[in-house]
Amino acid sequence: CSASTQGTGDNGSPVHINHAPNFTDATNDGPKDPGATLTITATANDPDVTHSDTVKLVVCRTQGVSGTACDGGDADTWCTSSLAASNPSCGFTVPTPAAHGASSSYVYVFDSHNMAAGGAVQNTEEQFTINDVAPTVSAVEINSGATINVATGGEGPTGNVNIYATGTVTDNNGCADVASVTSSAYTTDVGAASCTATNNNTCIYNVSCSAADSCTLGTTRKYACTYN
Numbered sequence: 001c002s003a004s005t006q007g008t009g010d011n012g013s014p015v016h017i018n019h020a021p022n023f024t025d026a027t028n029d030g031p032k033d034p035g036a037t038l039t040i041t042a043t044a045n046d047p048d049v050t051h052s053d054t055v056k057l058v059v060c061r062t063q064g065v066s067g068t069a070c071d072g073g074d075a076d077t078w079c080t081s082s083l084a085a086s087n088p089s090c091g092f093t094v095p096t097p098a099a100h101g102a103s104s105s106y107v108y109v110f111d112s113h114n115m116a117a118g119g120a121v122q123n124t125e126e127q128f129t130i131n132d133v134a135p136t137v138s139a140v141e142i143n144s145g146a147t148i149n150v151a152t153g154g155e156g157p158t159g160n161v162n163i164y165a166t167g168t169v170t171d172n173n174g175c176a177d178v179a180s181v182t183s184s185a186y187t188t189d190v191g192a193a194s195c196t197a198t199n200n201n202t203c204i205y206n207v208s209c210s211a212a213d214s215c216t217l218g219t220t221r222k223y224a225c226t227y228n
Contacts, residue, residue, distance in 0.1 A: 021046045021055045023109040023117035031129035034096040034172040038128055040079070041089035044109045044117060054083040055117075057090055058108040063123065068110045078105050083112055097174035097218040100132035135171040135178055142185065160200070163227040166212060168220055175215035181223045182206050204228070 025043035032038045046053040059078040060070035070076040079090035088109070107126045109117040116122060142148075142165045150161050165185065171177045186195035187202045195203035209225035 016048075016051055018053070018111070018113050018115055019047045020115055020118045021053075021109050021111045023119050023121045026107040026121060026124075026126045028105075028126060028128045031131050032094050033131045033133050034094050034098040036094055037091045038094055039089055039091040040105060040107065040126060040128075041087060042081075042107060042109050042121075043087055045086035046111050048111075049085075054085055054112045055088055055109055056083045056112075057081040057088040058110065059090060059092070059126070060106045060108070061104070063106045063125070065108055065123075068108075068114050068116075094130060096172050097177075098130045098172070099177070100130050100173045102127045103130055130173075132177075133172050135169050138168045138170065140167040141165065160228050165209075165225045165227065166222060167209075167225075168222050170220045172219055174218055175221045178221070181209040181225075183209055183225045185227045200228075 021044055023042060023044040026040060027043075028038055028040045030038055040057070040059050042055075042057045044055050044057070046055050056068075058065065058068060058070065058080050060072070061076050061078055062070075062072060064071040069080075079092040081088040081090035105126045105128065107124065108122060111117075143163050148161070148163055163185070165183060167181075167183070169178055169181060184192070184195050184206055185204045186192060190202045195205055197203065198205045204227040207225050207227060209223040212222040212224040215221050
């Protein structure tokens with residue numbers, strides 16, 4: 001092309017020279033709890049706006065792409081956006097269980113002709129934060145639901161009976177996140193507020209409990225406690 005107007009207008013070249021999309025930043029709306037949806041947004045656009053070129057965002061679990069997809073396939077992909085005029089975004093569900101703290105993603109932008117963005121942001125880590133969530137306790141059972149008869153004796157010191165309590169502890173940050181489990185037992189006339197020291201008759205306070213089975217689904221474990 002020799003004329004200054006060559007390549008534009010009705011008399012110009014039919015050739016369209018594609019340019020790499022601009023990609024200057026990536027952000028996320030974390031921190032999030034396990035099981036919540038986290039969204040990552042790219043500050044990106046395509047310089048070939050006169051040709052209606054668009055851009056999309058690809059977010060990988062580990063670094064590296066093959067073509068325009070994460071090189072580990074679906075298992076390596078957090079999310080992929082639709083094509084957008086600018087600032088594409090996509091969301092994914094934070095796994096359960098998921099350890100609290102920083103977690104990694106790797107961000108890539110491509111245009112509608114599958115051309116990768118240039119610049120320093122492409123192929124870099126975008127960290128997001130997973131919250132430390134409180135564990136929950138369920139299915140608490142004392143003495144297997146049976147009547148407690150202190151007259152039977154036999155298991156503990158003279159005049160005492162060992163009573164076993166069990167409960168299920170669930171932590172969506174993972175079973176390993178549970179550092180310790182303690183429990184107290186008290187009669188209803190005393191209540192939790194007044195059970196602050198063991199007296200063997202109406203309050204057994206702050207007893208350490210131990211795991212009674214393996215971790216189920218990575219989040220749930222049964223614990224057992226002994227009250228004397």
